Amino acid sequence: MSLFGKTKMGYAVVESRHLPQWRTLLEEGIGLHVTHAGEDDIAFRLDEHARRIIVRRGDAEDVVATGWQLEDEAALEAVVSRCRARGITVASGSAAAAKERGVASFVTVQGPKGLAIELFTNATRADAPLEMLASGFVTGLGGMGHIALTTRLPDDVERxxxxxxxxxxxxxxxxxxxxxxxxxxxxxxxxRHHSIAIAATRGLRLDPLRTKVQHVNLEAASMDDIERAFARCRQLGFEMAHEIGQHPNDHQISFYVLTPSGFELELGWNARKVDEASWRTASYDAISSWGHKPERSGVAHRLAENAGNFARGLHSLLNPEFAPLRKP
Ligand SMILES: [Fe+2]
Known part of the structure; x- marks a missing residue:
């Protein structure tokens, strides 16, 4: 059985010490619907799913889990048996964890870089109408946007x-x-043109990032949403990692705002869909066709960033990266 077309991104779980700042960014900046706000966790909706982004109190300052929705139980079982055949441990999520994620139940495996890859079929639906600043988000058959990560083992992640x-x-x-x-x-x-983007340095493989995830992407329903969210995030004092620009491959117009946890959140619009019958794989020599200018591109800032990234990159050489399909 081919699982192509039967998996889509469902949710992301973030762990942070900065819950109020996260709420400000997602509710007032990006314009999501707050569906639950507790002492130790906040959950957000952007469509009929009860929970799409969950931010809970913790030290990771990173995405700690991503949820992937399988079309049905047979598809989920197929992934589970493929994992078992490769010696990848599949664990069941607790009832409390399922509730936190807004799903009926889920299983979890440790994915590339140790990021939890969680599999589910049934998402809890919310009845209440959406109350949010954004006009809407594109989810549907393509799921909730995409994630991008940096890795020293790109072949393993692709595998x-x-x-x-x-x-x-x-x-x-x-x-x-x-x-x-x-x-x-x-x-x-x-x-969806991509649900996962995998970035690696050529030659000597360095991982310049502290976080498992470089950015999470959400797809807005209109260009108006992009412009307004960009202005609101700015107004609220959030730094733009990259101002509005366009990607040459999926044609998405987007901006990247720096989250309170240090990774980036991309809000995009108008990503083209892949037509399997006519698609040809291409190579591009630039990530952006225009724009995506860093807000802080001063020389001093760039030097400080590069020095920090270089040090972390060297540090990454000393620590083996977790790859589920690589046997020690
Ligand atoms: Fe992206």
Whole structure:
């Protein structure tokens, strides 16, 4: 059985010490619906799913789990048996954890870089009408946007998604960033151009990021939503990692705002869908066709960033990266 087209991104769980700032960013900046606000966790809706983004109190300052919705139990069982055949441990999520995520039940595996990859079929539906600043978000068959990560083992990450979920390569981008060649692979699981983007430095593999996830993407319903959210985030004092610009491969117009946890949140619009009959895999030499300018591009800032990233990159050489399909 091919699982292509049967998996879509469902939710993301973030762990942070900065709950009030996260609420401000997601509710007042991006314009999501707050569906639950507790002492130790806040949950957000952006469509009929009861929970799409969950931010809970903790020290990670990172995305700690991503949820992936399988079409039915047979598809979920197929992923589970593929995991077991490869020696990947599959654990059941607790009832409390399922409730936190707004799903009936889920199983979890430790994915690339140790990021929890959680599998479910049934999401809890919310009855209440959406009350949010955004006009809407594109989810549907393509699921909730995408994630991007940096890795020292890009082949292993591609294999993970390919062997377990029948992911297909949409295209590749190679671009020099801060003097280093970076290769990015864009994998799709369904009609969405990519649900996973995998970035790696060419030659000596360094991972310059502290976080498991480089950015999470949400797809807005209109260009108006992008412009307004951009202005609101600015007004609220959030730094733009990249101002409004456009990607050449999926044609998405987007901006990247720095979250209170240090990774980026991309809000995009108008991503083209892949037509399997006519799609040809392409290579691009730039990640942006226009725009996406860093807000703080001063020389001093760039030097400080690069020095920090270089130190972390060197540090990454000393620590093996977790790869589920690689046997020790
Ligand atoms: Fe993206």
């Amino acid at each position: 993970f998604w390919g062997e377990l979920f029948d992911a297909r390569l949409s295209d590749r981008v190679a671009q020099r960033i801060a003097g280093v060649m970076v290769d990015i692979a864009f994998l799709r699981l369904n009609e």
